[in-house]
Amino acid sequence: MLTLNVNAKSRQYKINIKRGILEKLGDHIKLLYKGKRLLVITDTNVSRLYKEKIDRTLSEYFKVDFIEVEPGESSKSFKTMEICCEKLAQLNITRSDLIVAFGGGVVGDLAGFISATYLRGVDFIQVPTTLLSQVDSSVGGKVAINLESGKNLVGNFYQPKAVFIDPDLLSTLDEKYFSDGMAEVIKYGCIRDEKLFNNLKECTDINKIIEEIIYTCCEIKADVVGEDELDKGIRMILNFGHTIGHGIEKVFDYKKYSHGEAVAIGMYVISKNSEKLGLTKMGTADEIKNLLEKYNLSYELPVVEEKNLIDAIKKDKKRTGEYLKIILLKEIGNCYIKKIKSDEIKNYI
Ligand SMILES: NC(=O)c1ccc[n+]([C@@H]2O[C@H](COP(=O)([O-])OP(=O)(O)OC[C@H]3O[C@@H](n4cnc5c(N)ncnc54)[C@H](O)[C@@H]3O)[C@@H](O)[C@H]2O)c1
Ligand SMILES: [Zn+2]
Known part of the structure; x- marks a missing residue:
């Protein structure tokens, strides 16, 4: 089993990664939870x-x-x-019971937010079942629900008691959701790990090395979250490709592009333009493009009214006043945060 520690200020916990770990989940949970009751929150696909x-x-x-x-x-x-929450109350779930979030990022975010708020906080465990949730959303403690006005607008930072990742669960995942997760995997290579990037470039069968890939991604995320749990500084680097990506998702009303697809385009487009501005090593954007293509992700900015895209980007919740913080690469594996005036974003799209 591969294990990792997340040393967030509010809580320290372990991420456990192993093929087939689902079948022994009871044994593992027994070691860290002395209570008698468990409440599993899942979705109907995963349940089936x-x-x-x-x-x-x-x-x-x-x-x-x-x-x-x-x-x-x-x-x-x-x-x-x-x-x-009504069901939890009817079932008499108390603060000494444990909630298990068993599903993709949707279930993780929802069950996590319920855990953070029901009875002012019940412990929970993440058992992520999509690639995106295994490399990203189950780690780091961001939990949230959506409003009509926007995604993830109501939420909290609430760390799980542990994360259990079974890469075998990915065998039933739709290809499009796998590619979605791959966009985040490629992102980790871009911002922090040239070796990961090269491994992705060279590998001929991703399934054979998926366990190590998930470990490496979680290691990067755990490291960043350990330094900046509340997303006030370095954690922002995880947003590489996301400023433009969120804009694309929003302009198309969250219908045409999935999160990963939009982030993939965002990573390429911002790097192509930062190359032109002399801020990124020449050839970096093409390297990203080749890797995205390999994992069935598009890279080109869709035809869209520039003003609409810029407006959508400016409304991003990560904006601070007149300024935007964007993440740029110096080269593959090496990124930095750049503060720009909101209007300057047009130079990057
Ligand atoms: N909290 C965070 O830090 C964070 C980070 C990134 C994304 N997110 C959130 O994650 C959500 C997206 O998560 P997602 O991409 O995992 O989507 P998802 O949870 O909607 O899952 C995608 C689909 O796959 C199905 N599925 C899940 N596991 C499966 C399996 N093993 N086999 C077959 N089908 C399976 C689901 O039923 C669903 O239909 C978004 O709401 C996003 O905001 C949160
Ligand atoms: Zn993302």
């Missing part, structure tokens, strides 16, 4: 595929209840949260 398996291992030691939500972004809502 894995409920029996997770129930079998957890029921060896605990009384287990399940809450299943509809798959998809719309479940990150006050409505779904309210329904879930």
